[in-house]
Amino acid sequence: MSDQLYQDRIVALAKARTGAGKLAAPTKSVRRDNPLCGDRVTIDVLLDGQGRIAEIAHQVRGCLLCQASASALAAAAVGRDAAGIAEMRHDAERAIGRAEGNAAEPFSAFIPVKAHKARHECVLLPFEALKDALS
Amino acid sequence: MSFDGAAVRGQFPILAEMIDGKPVHYLDNGASAQTPDAVLDAVRTYETTGRANVLRGVHRLAERATDAYENARVDVAAFLGVPPLEVVFTGGCTAAINLVAYSYGSLLKPGDRILLSELEHHSNIVPWQMLRSRAGIELDMIPVTLDGRIDLDKLPGLLSPRTKLISLAHVSNVTGAMVDVGAVVAAARTVGARVMLDGAQRAPHGPIDLAALGVDFYVFAGHKSYGPNGIGVLWAKAELLEAMPPFMGGGSMIGRVTLAETTWAPPPRRFEAGTPPIGPAIGLGAACKWMMALDWTGAHAHEMTMVQQLMDGLQKIDGTRIFGPAGLQNRYPVVSFMLDGVHPHDVAQTLDSFGVAVRAGHHCAQPLMDRFDLDGTTRVSMAPYNDRTDIDALLTGVRHAARTLR
Numbered sequence: 001m002s003d004q005l006y007q008d009r010i011v012a013l014a015k016a017r018t019g020a021g022k023l024a025a026p027t028k029s030v031r032r033d034n035p036l037c038g039d040r041v042t043i044d045v046l047l048d049g050q051g052r053i054a055e056i057a058h059q060v061r062g063c064l065l066c067q068a069s070a071s072a073l074a075a076a077a078v079g080r081d082a083a084g085i086a087e088m089r090h091d092a093e094r095a096i097g098r099a100e101g102n103a104a105e106p107f108s109a110f111i112p113v114k115a116h117k118a119r120h121e122c123v124l125l126p127f128e129a130l131k132d133a134l135s
Numbered sequence: 136m137s138f139d140g141a142a143v144r145g146q147f148p149i150l151a152e153m154i155d156g157k158p159v160h161y162l163d164n165g166a167s168a169q170t171p172d173a174v175l176d177a178v179r180t181y182e183t184t185g186r187a188n189v190l191r192g193v194h195r196l197a198e199r200a201t202d203a204y205e206n207a208r209v210d211v212a213a214f215l216g217v218p219p220l221e222v223v224f225t226g227g228c229t230a231a232i233n234l235v236a237y238s239y240g241s242l243l244k245p246g247d248r249i250l251l252s253e254l255e256h257h258s259n260i261v262p263w264q265m266l267r268s269r270a271g272i273e274l275d276m277i278p279v280t281l282d283g284r285i286d287l288d289k290l291p292g293l294l295s296p297r298t299k300l301i302s303l304a305h306v307s308n309v310t311g312a313m314v315d316v317g318a319v320v321a322a323a324r325t326v327g328a329r330v331m332l333d334g335a336q337r338a339p340h341g342p343i344d345l346a347a348l349g350v351d352f353y354v355f356a357g358h359k360s361y362g363p364n365g366i367g368v369l370w371a372k373a374e375l376l377e378a379m380p381p382f383m384g385g386g387s388m389i390g391r392v393t394l395a396e397t398t399w400a401p402p403p404r405r406f407e408a409g410t411p412p413i414g415p416a417i418g419l420g421a422a423c424k425w426m427m428a429l430d431w432t433g434a435h436a437h438e439m440t441m442v443q444q445l446m447d448g449l450q451k452i453d454g455t456r457i458f459g460p461a462g463l464q465n466r467y468p469v470v471s472f473m474l475d476g477v478h479p480h481d482v483a484q485t486l487d488s489f490g491v492a493v494r495a496g497h498h499c500a501q502p503l504m505d506r507f508d509l510d511g512t513t514r515v516s517m518a519p520y521n522d523r524t525d526i527d528a529l530l531t532g533v534r535h536a537a538r539t540l541r
């Protein structure tokens with residue numbers, strides 16, 4: 001059997017639900033949909049005066065990969081600005097084989113997704129929403 | 136004629152294909168069915184012994200091609216129980232619906248109404264929305280019951296003298312429910328509306344007697360009915376086709392072209408502009424013939440036994456819910472379910488690792504998903520070549536997903 005996609009680390013990230021929910025008074029709230037699969041992510045951010053993330057929350061109506069990615073993102077996003085988030089995205093892209101090099105924590109958890117092209121967007125969707133929220 | 140599942144299965148070469156050393160349990164027939172030798176052979180015969188363009192040549196190969204193409208029309212017509220000249224070959228089911236929306240739609244006036252349902256495939260919604268923007272017609276929607284059927288109790292209240300067309304899925308691609316065509320046709324007659332059925336999910340389950348159904352338009356897709364890709368069918372009553380202007384202009388659909396003016400060829404050629412998908416049409420003719428040779432009483436019973444086995448098995452797994460009719464009456468072997476706490480895509484991906492192919496997501500029926508606030512469903516769609524080992528493998532995979540992903 002080849003179900004190496006749902007490895008413990010990915011399942012654990014999704015179940016941790018880090019940052020799941022809403023912010024009471026977000027600076028910005030952005031929703032992104034994947035029209036192909038119907039996954040839906042809403043990201044709330046509270047920014048400080050320098051454009052850095054002070055608080056982040058997400059609501060995911062999507063698959064386990066999308067949930068795990070949003071969870072990993074929320075765990076690592078606080079204190080970062082748009083450039084810092086772009087670096088993290090680069091890590092996620094490395095993990096799924098879209099960029100050269102080794103992915104750092106926590107996104108190395110997504111290496112098993114590399115072989116499943118149809119699921120790459122599931123991992124990237126929370127980043128798309130956050131990018132909009134920071135622009 | 137009696138139904139022999141193993142013999143049917145043996146006619147589909149792809150079902151012997153191994154992935155990761157295991158046979159594929161193909162339960163995604165609602166998206167695309169597989170193709171039997173009879174169809175592959177017919178296409179190959181055309182490509183190797185009769186390939187040429189149709190209608191335009193006097194040479195022998197062109198005659199063979201034209202004969203094979205027109206014979207395919209005869210076979211499709213026999214499958215639907217209609218005259219061959221009422222059968223129009225299109226590029227697919229979606230193309231056929233768009234043809235009607237454009238061409239029949241051009242005969243409608245602003246304020247005329249078209250009635251659809253909330254469970255339609257996007258291809259039976261979007262072309263009508265486009266017509267609405269173009270021509271100012273209005274759309275009404277029949278609601279869906281909790282068990283995934285078009286709620287015909289609501290139909291009379293939605294009809295008006297301006298209702299010109301009711302266009303519904305014959306069988307839902309999400310819930311497998313078959314609509315009560317007799318009730319729809321009777322209601323339509325009270326206001327003089329036409330009825331169109333989207334037969335994409337009904338045609339793969341045996342011949343249809345359109346004359347007895349009393350509808351005005353019928354469409355289906357070749358690739359879901361054991362035929363090739365790139366071919367679909369529109370059937371409409373001769374008087375309707377006669378009244379409809381062409382959809383696309385080009386070669387083969389004309390009477391006489393001068394630079395000032397063009398007259399139209401009679402149907403069906405009026406609607407088959409340009410070189411048609413000849414090989415795929417011939418393949419679809421062979422698929423219809425193949426279906427007509429099958430014992431559908433036996434095949435349908437076999438399909439419904441699998442549906443029951445599937446529903447019984449799912450009910451034993453904690454947190455599964457079936458979205459669709461609970462019984463076997465007036466339904467076809469398309470079954471949608473949800474596994475609480477696990478997204479349908481994750482169910483389908485897990486099933487793939489067990490060698491089971493299913494579809495997950497919104498099934499191009501987003502309004503239906505919105506109506507029931509679903510993230511999507513996992514859909515199991517069966518064909519006569521499936522058997523209980525396919526359902527067993529699926530249930531094993533669902534149990535695994537339930538154990539590991541929540």
Ligand SMILES: Cc1ncc(COP(=O)(O)O)c(C=O)c1O
Pocket residue numbers: 165166227228229230256258259304306307308333335336356499
């Ligand atoms: C009910 C229904 N209608 C229409 C279609 C569209 O068929 P096609 O994409 O082959 O044109 C489908 C296929 O998904 C369907 O299931």
